Amino acid sequence: MAGENDEDATVDKSLVVNVLHSLTKEVARLLESARKQAKDSLQDFASSNVNALGASIGLYCEAFLRLGVITRKALDEVLGRFYRYQEIQNAVEELDDLESDWNAFLKDTESQLSKGEAQSSLSIGSPGPCDIELKDARTGRPSTIGSYLSKGHVIVVLLRHFACLPCRDHVAQLQQRAEDIARWGGHILVVSFGSREGALQWLGITGCPFDMVVDEDRKVYSAMGLGRSISKVWHTSTITYYAEMKASGRTLPSKLENIEDDPTQMGGDLVVDRHGNTAFIHCSKTPPDRPAVDDLIKVLKDLRKDEEKSARQDFEDDGPPRKIFKS
CATH class of the missing domain: 1.20.58 (Methane Monooxygenase Hydroxylase; Chain G, domain 1)
Structure with missing residues (x-):
């Protein structure tokens, strides 16, 4: 050696x-x-x-x-x-x-x-951005994050621009673990600040199977404190990340034709529990910075433990069901 x-x-x-x-x-x-x-x-x-x-x-x-x-x-x-x-x-x-x-x-x-770093209005345990008006990317119908809570704890993936390679990789990693995520009560929702037309193209290119909404006013992004940043997007660590991908033979995605986009927008991940409260926040420090899928699954496991603990506590407080004897 x-x-x-x-x-x-x-x-x-x-x-x-x-x-x-x-x-x-x-x-x-x-x-x-x-x-x-x-x-x-x-x-x-x-x-x-x-x-x-x-x-x-x-x-x-x-x-x-x-x-x-x-x-x-x-x-x-x-x-x-x-x-x-x-x-x-x-x-x-x-x-x-x-x-x-x-x-x-x-x-x-x-x-x-800028006037300084964008600040999040969310914190762990606070109400999530469940009522912000969004649009279903596939149907064009009005939607909200809250409308998905009946399907479980919602893992919200906020994309950067449509050509973001680490965003695509992150979604692909979630897709590989979709069964594990569902087993622990999770439901994945992808959010884009772009147009519905761009979102439909992105869905076609990536083959993403998850629900997707568009947030053209970036209200969910603002709630998470996700702003625009040329210093993070063009930082030398980001440059070398993309150079590594290219050197390894990866093809860097191209900008979608005739679609307005914003490569300086930052992304992140959010978990909203089935009650509508914030359980996890991850604001990306650089474009490749995303939480590991195992970390997101751990959040779901912790929520399951909390639910089971709460159910046991309710049982102990109320006592076992009483038997009714007929005379």
Whole structure:
């Protein structure tokens, strides 16, 4: 097994330096362009020009593949094996500094655009957003989260935009465990802030079997404190996540044609128990940040335990049923 200071037999120092310098140079060029655009018009940059930062995904992917890796962790391991060389240390520090500048620029830009982080009006045990008017994505009929409570504890999955890869993966993971979720009294409801037309396309592309509603006014999103964030969506950790997916052979979803969308909207998960109270809240810190399915099932199991405990308590308070003897 290679030690920390052993060099990779398939990668030489000059290649590592070349890859790091190339990545740093091209990402710096994107950042400089973004700064100029933001200076010219902050609103235009945030609404559309910020999407040009997506080119960095391809740059990181190319760097991974040139060094024979598909993850940032594996890249860091390669760098660690060459880190005793001053030239490598300098190149790594340059990239680290650039990534810090990138994230700081986005954070500063966001602070100029917004009035602060969105705040949730929900807390564990508080009434859930059950009465907000929504629309059934399949039928177009009016709906609410409350209308699904008769089916069990509702796991509400709030999507980001329609082309969000981690959202699709999260829904697919829930689908794989759908029987377990139903066994513990759960019912899955997918929410999109997009149009019904876009939701129908998304359902067709993903094959999602779950109930789905649209929240075009983003009222459920607001109740959860889920706002828009360019600093989270374009953070270097998000960039490298997508680069990893691309390097591993995944196809990144394309924007739906002729459908208005908003990639900066954040997503999350919410569990509303069958009584309409909030049992679980997860506001995604980055696009890939979603609760594990096992964690959601644990919430359902805990709710089952609480129900059984309550039923036992009621039985003890009322006493066993009395026998009635006829004379």
